[in-house]
Amino acid sequence: MTTHPDRALAAIRGPRATTRTAAVAALFVALVSGCAAETTKYSGQPADVTDQGYVSGDGTTQTWPVNDRGEAVTLTGTDYEGGAIDTSAWLGDVIVLNTWYAACPPCRKEAPDLVALANDYADKGVRVLGINRTDATGTAQAFQREFSVPYPSIEDTDGAAIAELAAVVPVQAVPTTVVLDQQGRVAARIVGLAEASTLRTIVDDVLADPEATPTPTNS
Template sequence: MPYPITRAARTAALVAAASALAAVSTGCTPGADDNAAASPGYVSEDGSVRTWEPGQRPGPVVVTGTDYEGRAVDTGDWLGDVLVINTWYAACPPCRAEAPTLATLARDRAEQGVRVLGINVEDAAGAALAFQNTFDIPYPSIEDRDGLAVASLSGVVPLQAVPTTVVLDHQGRVAARIVGLAEESTLNSLVGDVVAESPVQ
């Protein structure tokens, strides 16, 4: 004989469902962030933001791979610059929403020594290049269906959370991270703070 559903059980189920929906809203395929409970920073309406003070930053991080034009990429060659790394794939709605922000940032801050690198975790060349053409993306993206490039960010990027955006400082260390949609003012503020730092800290 089935037991009746109590008001408390119904409430608990609704809370669990709401929590799951909130998690999904931050990205296309969100994953667990083991550091979330202890992370400083704040949660915006677009995604979870974490920053690290210079003496506490993980890294340096080096990402290597091949972009969709067939060129080798090694971020170790870019030490001294500020690097913004963004995970994405073409069918991901928040990835599409933030693409103009990332493209504008790459153009507007290039003279300040800011580089942007995409890591595509899903797409073959056709879909990825179509996305890049649609949004007039001026920076390279690594094809990473084998997950090796994202693995370079293990412990920093929740591996199933797409999009995630990471800001590396002049020394290649992780200065900031956005899990979910990168809102324009938030991303520009994070990047501006790192650009303003001394290259040697």
Template sequence: MTASRRRRAVAALVAAGTALTLAACSGGGTSDDADVAGQGYVSGDGSFTQWAAEDRKGPVEIAGTDFAGAAVDLADWRGDVVVLNTWYAECPPCRAEAPDLVDIATEYADQGVRLLGINGVDDAGAAESFQRTFDVPYPSIDDRDKGAVAALQGIVPIQATPTTVVLDREGKVAARIVGLAEGSTLRALVDEVLAEPGAGS
């Protein structure tokens, strides 16, 4: 990453951190401790958190089946930077952020970045309709059994939908956005992780 690009990335992060925007979908949760796995959603404000390499937890272990019936296992993606995004079809901020997620998936595909959706609400018909509408090029796990969110909960709180989590090359949690992921913020977070030394260094 060039020095000017890094400066732009940091500036985007600072701006995003001070200008908290659009709330996440709320399914009636009233407690800040509401558990997504129990469907007690709370709103998110688009704020983000980053963890230094030495403070990161993980690796995150998620395996499941996408809505087309194909197996997905994060263990197969070790060595890549992974972006996880919780969503469901009728969630307005999920729909609002979808074009940015699609663009990021496309733009960063050759840089060792993978995206994975986690949908614990929709059946295959609703999920696949959303994916067709937004030309989503990456898979989403059918998480109606809440296994993927439960795996994340033990490492990083997932208390709103959408929530976006960036994993480093070792599968550890490097960053989290609670609520709608602004494209510039997510790109800056991904760029920071891409600029780190490779796995095992």
């Protein structure tokens, strides 16, 4: 009788090794597909839906009232054209952050909507910023050309920008879209594909909220 090599190897390794291998494979698939369950709480920051059966990657939207938005988020880095990015210089504007990578199907699907948002709201005090921790420059720039992306993306292969954002709100799925109010605080998050009308409604609400607008200081 001929034994299949994979079965023989499993028999040699035993059930523990087989189970461990399956678990690693399942975790990898979950992370790549943007369906990893969120399990971390960040004390002192906006209350999340952790421990309420929430699973990321399904387009679920979470918003926070002005008084529950925690500390401001500042992201710094370099875009794919070599320009410096520092979101602290954008205070006073609503900032839409979007994690993406070129081969991500939902990222490609939502790209035209994000491009339209950036163009339509450019004169309304809204900025869009991508965060890409996967792609090399050539791959990312090809994506930007394909979709005529008018906004920059941080080249985040070291994970620094994602880590800074994740210190405030979980962003384990790709894509994730986070909206910062005019004070740089997390106002909303969409985990998974951002539906265009939903995102625009969120942005409109944040723009219209006078409590989120910084109070001018006298120099």
